Amino acid sequence: MDAALYMDAVITPNRSLSERGFVVLIGVVTGFNCVAAAVxxxxxxxxxxxxxxxxxxxxxIAFLVSFAAAKHVERVQVxxxxxxxxxxxxxxxxxxxxxxxxxTRVALEVVDEQLVGLKLALSGKAVPVAQALSPDERQEFARALQRAIREARGARV
Incomplete structure (x- = not known):
């Protein structure tokens, strides 16, 4: 994109286990299994x-698959x-x-006063965005996205 960016958000999945934590966890699981195997x-x-x-x-294998999925990111640009x-x-x-x-409009899916889905919509078509975020983070992202679209529309005038 060669025009000025009003939003360039990179959404990455949250992973709470670091590489060091992974090594420690696998060490504990391996140690426990070795003791059980000896018994x-x-x-x-x-x-x-x-x-x-x-x-x-x-x-x-499960953790390696999880770490590989963590490298997939979503970028939203306005x-x-x-x-x-x-x-x-x-x-x-x-x-x-x-x-x-x-x-383009931002479509919100709210259940029991909590934002559960966020989509970009145009002419009956829609794409979900920010699925990797928690509901509170998704709500904040929706406000920022709506603000960026509103500012970008104002710049065209």
Whole structure:
């Protein structure tokens, strides 16, 4: 986009476990499973350690998949000309929504006085945005997005 940006928000999924925390957690799970494996081996259950090893492997794979998903981000850009939503991964960037700012509206889905969905809408079409945010963060983002669209429309006049 070559025009002035009224909003350039990058939305990333929240992950509470750091890399160091992951190593500590896997160390604890591995240690516990090794102790359990030793107990079962002493009782003559020779196949149980195999399944405990598969258990550790499954936990590692689950966290690696989660960490890979954390690298997917959503970028929302607002200019006087258009509103654009781009999904970015480490390998590629895809524009999933582009619409004229003058006709784009922010659609809110509210259930029990809590914002559960936020969409950009135009002519009966809509795309959900900010799904990785908590309801309070989504509410704040919706206000900022509406403000940016309103300012961008004012700049066109």
């Amino acid at each position: 079962f081996m002493s009782m003559g259950a020779t196949f149980v350690p195999l399944f405990l090893g598969l258990d550790v492997l499954a936990v590692v 200019t006087a000309r258009d509103v654009r939503v781009v999904r970015e991964t480490p390998r590629r960037s895809d524009v999933i929504w582009e619409s004229p700012t003058a006709f």
